[in-house]
Ligand SMILES: Cc1cc2nc3c(=O)[nH]c(=O)nc-3n(C[C@H](O)[C@H](O)[C@H](O)COP(=O)(O)OP(=O)(O)OC[C@H]3O[C@@H](n4cnc5c(N)ncnc54)[C@H](O)[C@@H]3O)c2cc1C
Ligand SMILES: NC(=O)c1ccc[n+]([C@@H]2O[C@H](COP(=O)([O-])OP(=O)(O)OC[C@H]3O[C@@H](n4cnc5c(N)ncnc54)[C@H](O)[C@@H]3O)[C@@H](O)[C@H]2O)c1
Ligand code: SF4
């Protein structure tokens with residue numbers, strides 16, 4: 188197998204790999220280095236995260252399982268710093284050295300940061316990745332006033348997000364009008380008026396010369412001497428290709444890494460794709476052209492004949508609610524162009540089409556973009572419009588986004604429906620007909636339409652409805668199947684398991700006619716969980732269907748070693764246990780012993796083959812630090828020692844942990860118990876938190892202290908420990924029975940509603956029934972470490988050297 192290495196784990200690069208896998212799944216042994224500590228995610232949606240429309244989990248395009256399924260060795264949080272193009276090797280910042288036969292550079296861009304005094308102060312950021320987004324969300328919680336420098340696409344989307352996060356926002360722009368690269372002054376003025384009405388304040392034609400403050404920013408100073416206050420400054424002034432590695436390794440770089448029409452650099456076997464690449468003197472900053480490049484490169488690298496990449500015409504839209512605009516091609520008239528223009532000030536609509544030699548060369552639409560797909564097709568195909576009237580150019584009976592069956596029916600097959608992914612109506616219709624697709628999700632997975640910004644989804648839905656005719660079921664079409672192996676949703680799978688009495692993962696996939704015999708890493712763990720939830724006391728656990736950490740009962744680390752975290756009920760330990768941990772750490776040369784965030788002791792860097800003997804020597808139960816189950820119950824010292832404590836938090840924490848440990852849940856569950864409202868165990872950001880008050884406990888639910896920071900909601904107040912156990916049991920069981928697999932309690936609670944859950948739990952009979960089902964389930968679990976110690980078969984299957992690779 189040839190060795191293919193890719194530097195950069197972003198949108199263009201991973202799309203190239205997807206295309207390669209479609210063409211030649213067996214040709215390459217693939218290694219990817221990504222500087223960011225995540226799998227490939229949808230960078231476009233960072234704007235939506237900031238605006239509060241989606242969560243971080245929702246924007247992962249290729250989860251870690253995808254890499255494992257495709258045997259891709261992924262090194263996240265690791266940057267390549269050097270390429271030796273003669274020896275055909277790359278070197279990472281962590282001292283790793285990897286040989287390649289073919290090398291793809293897909294390092295994207297970085298945000299331009301103004302080189303002015305104070306630019307490195309705390310509170311100043313670009314807007315490029317998850318880290319920047321997290322910082323903005325965090326600072327918006329602490330401060331009130333933001334300044335965004337740059338009134339382009341990114342700056343305006345960031346500003347809208349910061350408004351949504353409750354900040355006051357000034358947008359500082361260098362030019363006389365906004366988005367001057369995409370809009371003429373009329374459309375830009377309309378946009379500015381709309382955004383002002385939404386609450387943005389604009390400072391136009393302002394050049395920022397200094398960022399004020401000591402360690403952290405307090406304001407901006409402009410060239411004209413004026414100043415504004417700011418606690419957060421976002422620089423959105425454009426991007427610069429990441430080319431250092433290429434440049435330092437002798438690869439030819441201009442603005443980007445210079446490539447030919449097959450994405451080849453000047454060095455044999457080294458290619459570049461995406462925002463880091465410069466093709467015919469253009470560096471693109473939108474996904475549509477990058478995905479076109481990806482396709483050409485994939486074909487070329489697989490040795491398939493392909494059309495060369497000749498460059499792209501791009502169309503842009505702004506992802507801000509209440510703003511409807513589209514722009515493509517040229518935007519300013521000159522002596523060689525003629526324009527058709529409509530400016531309906533009353534309705535806030537502006538349309539301008541620029542024409543040269545009977546061909547459309549530019550489009551600016553504001554307020555009504557229904558005709559954008561049709562006009563864009565005419566522009567990209569360079570259609571001759573001499574037979575058309577100005578009215579029929581600007582308006583069409585079959586305007587693309589009209590979303591009626593008639594509109595879709597009269598659209599030509601080559602009309603571009605998904606601009607980001609270059610998918611036409613014809614491709615979508617063909618896929619629906621030949622592959623029997625019935626849901627939006629399936630069309631998306633099959634054709635890529637809708638997988639990026641998602642703007643085309645309503646149109647794709649119309650095509651689906653029109654193509655299926657009477658067979659179209661609106662409710663079913665928008666339902667989400669549990670994965671691409673089936674059209675069935677979670678509810679349908681559960682219903683079928685119950686009515687047909689299906690008892691194993693294999694049986695479910697066979698009887699329900701999975702289109703992929705083996706299932707995938709998304710559906711297999713989910714089915715296994717649903718089976719375990721339905722068959723409380725006799726469900727057969729299919730260990731091999733579990734995610735890798737749960738299969739191994741240890742958390743796999745980035746270097747392929749594992750961590751071992753023994754159970755320490757309520758975060759309380761003893762000298763005896765501490766001695767055992769210390770002895771094991773010494774005996775097995777454990778490289779890192781660390782206290783975890785959940786008040787446990789973790790042994791990191793353990794070899795797979797050492798796991799059973801370490802567990803044996805420890806002789807402590809598994810702490811399940813790897814599982815979709817109760818992880819930890821964090822407790823404060825409470826009334827046993829603290830002078831503020833009104834309740835015994837340690838005792839309650841230990842009781843909760845002893846009762847609910849090992850319970851399979853749709854996602855991990857963390858608890859915290861504090862003995863007074865000072866809340867030292869941070870119960871307010873736990874899935875379930877308990878706060879002691881005079882004469883009882885407050886129970887909080889739906890908190891999350893991770894990526895999707897969310898304060899918990901007060902579920903109820905109870906008087907006794909028995910009531911705490913009863914409510915917690917019923918709550919956990921209700922979550923188990925109604926949540927989607929891999930849905931955290933915070934998201935589940937937001938979906939089903941706090942009020943609804945309160946109503947369910949207020950019903951005494953319901954509480955009783957839920958607890959009965961839970962208790963029945965809890966009886967079936969055994970400690971998995973002990974089980975492995977006792978079973979030679981398990982040891983041979985899972986813990987022998989070379990039985991499981993990281994990439995598995
Ligand atoms: C907030 C925001 C909103 C956007 N909205 C839209 C939109 O609506 N429509 C649209 O078409 N486009 C949009 N874009 C642009 C789009 O996201 C990019 O064009 C696209 O992500 C570029 O893909 P890429 O693979 O070239 O680069 P990236 O996605 O940036 O990926 C490059 C990756 O390489 C990694 N890397 C860099 N150097 C190294 C190294 N030496 N070693 C290892 N890894 C390295 C980087 O950390 C990064 O993860 C938006 C961008 C942002 C930031
Ligand atoms: N909806 C979308 O398609 C979308 C959304 C976000 C980002 N993006 C992409 O991300 C990339 C970055 O976007 P961007 O908006 O930063 O780039 P951009 O180059 O499109 O816009 C930068 C803006 O900042 C202004 N500017 C430059 N220097 C300035 C200064 N000193 N003070 C004030 N203003 C200044 C420029 O006049 C320009 O309007 C682009 O490739 C863009 O296409 C696209
Ligand atoms: S939460 Fe209250 S009782 Fe518990 S340690 Fe803190 S101050 Fe003491």
Ligand code: FES
Nearest residue numbers: 605607639640641
């Ligand atoms: S237009 Fe962006 S995903 Fe389809």
